[in-house]
Amino acid sequence: MLALALPSGRMLDDCVKLFESAGIYFPKEILESRRLSGTSGDLNFLVCKPKDVPIYVEYGTADIGVVGKDVLLEGNPQVYELYDLGIGRCKIVVAIPNDAKPEELFSKDDIIRVATKYPKIAREFFNKKGISIEILNLSGSIELAPVTGIADVIVDIVSTGRTLRENNLKVWEEIAISSARLIANRASLHIKAEEIKTVLKRLKETRQPQ
Ligand code: PRP
Numbered sequence: 001m002l003a004l005a006l007p008s009g010r011m012l013d014d015c016v017k018l019f020e021s022a023g024i025y026f027p028k029e030i031l032e033s034r035r036l037s038g039t040s041g042d043l044n045f046l047v048c049k050p051k052d053v054p055i056y057v058e059y060g061t062a063d064i065g066v067v068g069k070d071v072l073l074e075g076n077p078q079v080y081e082l083y084d085l086g087i088g089r090c091k092i093v094v095a096i097p098n099d100a101k102p103e104e105l106f107s108k109d110d111i112i113r114v115a116t117k118y119p120k121i122a123r124e125f126f127n128k129k130g131i132s133i134e135i136l137n138l139s140g141s142i143e144l145a146p147v148t149g150i151a152d153v154i155v156d157i158v159s160t161g162r163t164l165r166e167n168n169l170k171v172w173e174e175i176a177i178s179s180a181r182l183i184a185n186r187a188s189l190h191i192k193a194e195e196i197k198t199v200l201k202r203l204k205e206t207r208q209p210q
Contacts, residue, residue: 115145
């Protein structure tokens with residue numbers, strides 16, 4: 001039996017579709033109820049918050065998992081990144097108010113307040129640029145921060161761009177591209193090598209070229 005950790009929220013639907021096209025079917029109780037775990041075939045499915053997926057995999061509760069590259073970059077968990085699944089594509093960006101002038105905003109004398117749920121990624125990016133920042137660590141609705149004036153800029157993920165647009169923000173710089181990755185627990189990769197290879201092979205066969 002292989003345990004698989006999956007992200008709740010918007011990426012779960014894409015996971016269901018991808019896995020189904022690979023002939024791997026989610027347990028009914030997960031699809032039709034609020035149950036967060038269930039078994040289907042020889043897989044045990046666990047559904048958790050996206051940023052908790054690597055924790056379940058690192059600690060070996062799950063042998064493999066699906067998680068965004070953004071979460072891996074931020075947390076740097078001790079797991080193997082096996083494969084880019086090609087779903088959940090987005091960009092990690094620095095966004096600023098539509099009417100802001102970058103040359104004034106990022107003048108080196110000022111400390112910029114950055115709202116984000118990616119403090120490590122944000123700090124590394126601005127450090128490299130030599131721009132002094134203060135991090136405002138928020139959990140979500142990041143785009144609200146510059147609108148209300150609690151922060152100057154944001155570091156966040158952009159998918160369709162709608163949330164930025166509708167909150168009068170624009171991309172200043174792209175930091176990285178993200179998509180969902182299949183990850184594995186280090187020990188499981190040896191102990192359950194064959195089972196993991198089988199799942200990986202099925203997912204690889206089904207992946208659409210981008
Ligand atoms: C994410 C992200 C942006 C939004 C971008 O938030 O933090 O707010 O999606 O998507 P878009 O470019 O398609 O508009 P999410 O919906 O995960 O919720 P959150 O604000 O609670 O983190």
